[in-house]
Amino acid sequence: MTEIGYYDFHVHVGEKIGGHDLADGFKDLKRLTEREPNPENPPLLGIGAFVTERPDESLTDTYHRMQELAAQEFGKAVKWHLTPTKAMIEEIYPLLAGGADLKLYTSYREAGLYSSYEEIERWMKELSGLKTRILLHCEDDLILQGSSEWRDFRQPFDHTLRRPEIAEDKAVDLVLNLAVKHQHPVHIVHVSSPVAALFIKEARRSFAGITCETSPHYLLYSEERLREANAHRYLCTPPYRKESSRGKLVELLQDGVFDILASDHCAFTDELKDRYKDDLPNLPKGIPGVEILFTSIYEDLVKPGKITLEQLIDLTLTRPKELMKGAQTA
Ligand SMILES: [Zn+2]
Numbered sequence: 001m002t003e004i005g006y007y008d009f010h011v012h013v014g015e016k017i018g019g020h021d022l023a024d025g026f027k028d029l030k031r032l033t034e035r036e037p038n039p040e041n042p043p044l045l046g047i048g049a050f051v052t053e054r055p056d057e058s059l060t061d062t063y064h065r066m067q068e069l070a071a072q073e074f075g076k077a078v079k080w081h082l083t084p085t086k087a088m089i090e091e092i093y094p095l096l097a098g099g100a101d102l103k104l105y106t107s108y109r110e111a112g113l114y115s116s117y118e119e120i121e122r123w124m125k126e127l128s129g130l131k132t133r134i135l136l137h138c139e140d141d142l143i144l145q146g147s148s149e150w151r152d153f154r155q156p157f158d159h160t161l162r163r164p165e166i167a168e169d170k171a172v173d174l175v176l177n178l179a180v181k182h183q184h185p186v187h188i189v190h191v192s193s194p195v196a197a198l199f200i201k202e203a204r205r206s207f208a209g210i211t212c213e214t215s216p217h218y219l220l221y222s223e224e225r226l227r228e229a230n231a232h233r234y235l236c237t238p239p240y241r242k243e244s245s246r247g248k249l250v251e252l253l254q255d256g257v258f259d260i261l262a263s264d265h266c267a268f269t270d271e272l273k274d275r276y277k278d279d280l281p282n283l284p285k286g287i288p289g290v291e292i293l294f295t296s297i298y299e300d301l302v303k304p305g306k307i308t309l310e311q312l313i314d315l316t317l318t319r320p321k322e323l324m325k326g327a328q329t330a
Contacts, residue, residue, distance in 0.1 A: 006316040010048055010264045014069060020272060022268065029044065030074055030075070045317075047078055050083065051066050051083070060095065081103040082096070082103065093130070096127065101133045102132055106140060120178060124179075128182065134186050136186055159226065163238055169195045172191070192240075197214070212257075213258060216261065216293060220297075222242060250306060253301075253315075297315075
């Protein structure tokens with residue numbers, strides 16, 4: 001019997017982000033795992049979730065607390081992505097040896113998440129024995145600083161100008177160089193730029209350990225949505241891109257450039273977002289997606305014949321299952 005279900009390798013749940021509680025905890029995902037095995041609306045089989053080191057607790061302690069919570073409240077496979085902010089290799093090594101992987105960011109300096117390219121290279125050297133996969137959020141911080149300096153954040157659409165595609169292209173290029181140089185597995189998260197996707201396609205010819213994901217919202221929506229009413233509720237990072245980029249991403253998906261689809265589920269309540277409607281720099285950014293990861297693409301790309309059902313199953317079940325190796329199972 002063929003397996004029916006999907007994985008979402010990129011889900012923010014049960015954490016605080018930028019000082020704000022995410023709308024969802026592990027228990028909120030439980031009902032998605034209990035769906036009937038309907039091939040058009042399959043159950044969630046597992047997720048990739050994040051543990052970010054906090055100022056008031058060691059990464060190890062936060063990790064163990066969240067593992068327990070996930071086992072109790074979710075009860076399905078979880079692949080853990082760890083983000084150290086201060087922790088050193090000695091602390092993290094046993095956690096990675098136990099099956100977790102690493103998530104690093106080339107931006108978010110204010111939030112304390114930023115890693116320089118030198119630091120990313122240092123992790124690759126220190127993990128040369130384990131070859132732990134490193135997930136990378138790629139937006140070049142210097143370019144972001146430059147583009148935000150001359151552009152105030154008054155309208156939701158300004159987000160697209162303050163975080164341009166070229167910032168993603170530059171960071172992806174530099175990170176890929178490091179991956180190839182050290183033959184170190186990397187996974188580029190939420191690719192939203194077609195140029196960055198082409199860099200990845202090219203780099204894979206030199207090193208097969210490079211994988212990447214894109215998210216349904218970059219395939220289905222363009223930046224024009226950020227001119228609509230209540231657009232502040234749709235702000236996420238990277239932002240929605242130009243219509244021409246969206247179209248190219250769909251073509252690249254058809255060509256098999258993306259290994260997986262993942263939602264980057266990062267839900268905040270509308271009530272919280274509305275509170276920051278006139279303070280966009282501080283508005284918590286992120287949109288929900290785990291619930292519709294499969295169905296949105298099924299409706300909008302499979303039914304109109306843009307990709308096949310087999311491709312969608314590959315992108316949401318077969319390939320993510322390979323990346324889920326080492327996951328915690330309850
Ligand atoms: Zn994310």
